[in-house]
Amino acid sequence: MTELRATGWQKFWAEGRWWKAALVVVLYLALYRLAGFILGALFGDFVDKDNIFANPASVFFGIGAPIVVGAALLVIFVASVGWVRPIFSRQPVPGRWWMWIFVVLVIVPIVLRFAGIDYAEYGVAVVATSLFVGLFIGFTEELLYRGIVVKILRDGGHREWTVAVLSSLIFALSHLLNLLSGQAVLVVLVTVVFTFGFGLMMYLVMRATGNIVWAMLIHALTDPTTFLAAGGVDASNGAAHSPILDVAAPFNYLFVLAALIALIFIRGRVTARANLPVASEAL
Template structure:
């Protein structure tokens, strides 16, 4: 059976489970993200109840154990569950295969803009203050975050939106909004409303950069790797998680890297007026 987006064919009759998700739509994408978030928070709560997490947020980077159990394990579990979900729906090629809509050259700007603060954070980090095992665990954490969050929002959510017939402008905006709203869950960890608000706005811009990166490279894999490089270098340079403006390394370089958060949002807004087309339209005129 040909799928709704016309990109793959199934050789067997889809199950009721597959038919439900194949219809796509923004509310299915939102519901799936809420379920993802609930399970993620549940796993984190369970880890804490078992006494495996850090005593408080100040201890998160104190040892590889606190990084792994306090941060990496819940997101690792979610990544594995997402792989299982993609396999169960038969969307492996749609999520990990070639993008059905070609990108445009201007979209390479997103790749460059994401890489610049990564380099600045690497230069700003006080590497001597970290044990090498902590650094390696934080890098592993970044890979887990990049994989899970990109497969969820630029993979599963994008497939659902495209299957419902949304144009690429709506796909970009809605998937980026979904990505941003996921970070509102930081309220549950005790972050202030102001900090969470700034994070949500920034992550909308960053999510748009990831969408553009996926489009222009033709695959979700580069977006995963860019995301996987962003989070750990930011954590190591600032000494915190989702704490805009925090610094632990060279203040001037961290401040410069942080300014790109504003650039992401500005470019995201401009991109809303430039992106068009639909997944079923493979013509070179799609922008």
């Protein structure tokens, strides 16, 4: 009976449909919020509500703990459907040279933020904890959106243009959840636009490098350096700390513009044969 249930579970997810990609994200976000609520009740006293980067414990329990739980849930899901190898193996559709332009584009602001962060304001322990938490953010979000969602869409026979757009759109729309945290509507809408562009960048990083791990690592450096440069999560007061950060700030807008340009050139499709993805046409 256990084997039949496992087979049925795997068969359900193997039949790629766009709504299943949305479903797995909704289920994850619901469990993530639940984990955040429970962890907040248990360890909320460790979090400095006025300054989440006040100390390492505040960073970990305020940002990292729910993400760690989310990472564990996604690993269990991926293992249960037998997708560990397909997601972490080489991309079934090869990248092209021009995609490396976008890899450089996302690395440049990371380097600038590293150079411009006011480390004295935070201390070594807070910076180290932020980077540690960033590893889980990069791993979890890329595994979900560029791993699970992309695989479901590809298994559904969608062209890579559609895969790139839908996976980035789902990634962006998931940030509407920030409305539940009391963020202003305008701030959330701007975040949705920016994250769509960033999602496209991560898709292109995955295609260019041929492996999702590189997208995970770049994403893992993007979020914590953004938080530390801005002075908080979804804050924007860090640019005054250093002229270098003034140079890094416009890259969110460049990501959106670059994403729109990249969409002109994305081609290809992956088909599933005996659950093994094969490139059916080159880019």
